[in-house]
Amino acid sequence: MQKTILITGATSGFGKACAERFAHEGWRLIVTGRRQDRLQELQQLFPGTPLHAVELDVRDLKSVEAMIAGLPEDFRNIDVLLNNAGLALGLQGADKTDLNDWEVMIDTNIKGLCYLTRCLLPAMVARDRGHIINMGSIAGNYPYPGGNVYGATKAFVKQFSKNLLTDLTHTRIRVTNIEPGLSESEFSIVRFHGDKEKANAVYRGTEPLRPVDIAEIVYWVTSVPAHVNISTVEVMPVCQSCGPLQIHRQEE
Ligand code: NDP
Numbered sequence: 048m049q050k051t052i053l054i055t056g057a058t059s060g061f062g063k064a065c066a067e068r069f070a071h072e073g074w075r076l077i078v079t080g081r082r083q084d085r086l087q088e089l090q091q092l093f094p095g096t097p098l099h100a101v102e103l104d105v106r107d108l109k110s111v112e113a114m115i116a117g118l119p120e121d122f123r124n125i126d127v128l129l130n131n132a133g134l135a136l137g138l139q140g141a142d143k144t145d146l147n148d149w150e151v152m153i154d155t156n157i158k159g160l161c162y163l164t165r166c167l168l169p170a171m172v173a174r175d176r177g178h179i180i181n182m183g184s185i186a187g188n189y190p191y192p193g194g195n196v197y198g199a200t201k202a203f204v205k206q207f208s209k210n211l212l213t214d215l216t217h218t219r220i221r222v223t224n225i226e227p228g229l230s231e232s233e234f235s236i237v238r239f240h241g242d243k244e245k246a247n248a249v250y251r252g253t254e255p256l257r258p259v260d261i262a263e264i265v266y267w268v269t270s271v272p273a274h275v276n277i278s279t280v281e282v283m284p285v286c287q288s289c290g291p292l293q294i295h296r297q298e299e
């Protein structure tokens with residue numbers, strides 16, 4: 048039977064690559080994001096794939112509820128929810144950062160992810176099948192300067208994923224947290240508020256992960272046997288690793 052995946056943030060980067068990967072495997076797609084023109088492009092990209100595109104800001108609970116209530120009959124039974132929509136804003140120290148950036152990250156990466164999960168879970172529990180895949184980050188595992196609230200939102204995603212699994216032990220629903228490291232997408236352009244030079248500098252001299260690498264992993268975690276739950280995948284490019292602990296020494 049044809050399976051259905053709902054992808055948040057399908058208009059770019061990981062989400063778009065996942066849409067391509069799952070379309071290739073013959074899945075039914077529900078693709079969402081705020082940019083209508085990008086959603087229209089997606090509709091052209093996969094001729095022959097049943098695709099339902101919805102303009103959606105995940106921060107708006109009423110829109111999330113309306114999107115779910117408005118799903119066409121054929122798209123109602125969702126097998127996989129990919130909670131991918133998210134962003135980092137800024138890389139300044141916590142004493143200098145724009146408080147509004149913090150609010151947008153919390154509203155999107157935490158609250159939006161919770162809205163989708165809470166609204167879709169009852170149907171998954173009723174069917175006793177489903178898979179929630181959350182896009183975490185290595186930023187939720189390791190601190191770095193300027194990572195402050197972004198990293199903290201991804202630490203939330205990590206713990207929320209683990210707690211979801213605990214709540215769902217009596218079901219056959221799977222939960223996976225994927226934690227990528229340095230990956231080239233529109234992520235850094237968004238982080239630096241459209242400054243492409245700063246964004247390019249992040250990847251200069253590196254071979255970062257690509258959205259297709261992440262899509263491959265997302266597809267893999269869905270394709271293992273139904274009794275197997277891949278709970279966490281941490282993935283970095285070969286050129287990346289964790290740094291040493293730092294100590295600030297005073298001048299003698
Ligand atoms: P992109 O900026 O390329 O894609 C982000 C996607 O999220 C876009 O489709 C965007 O769509 C969507 N989005 C952002 N805000 C909202 C919102 N309020 N409502 C709905 N959709 C929204 O970045 P990536 O593909 O790299 O990022 C995808 C996820 O992966 C994020 O959660 C990010 O934190 C995480 N991640 C990224 C890493 C990286 O290095 N790139 C590493 C680890 C994790 P639109 O603007 O159309 O709404």
Ligand code: 8X3
Binds near residue numbers: 183186
């Ligand atoms: C994105 C990876 O290291 O820029 O989540 O935070 S990082």
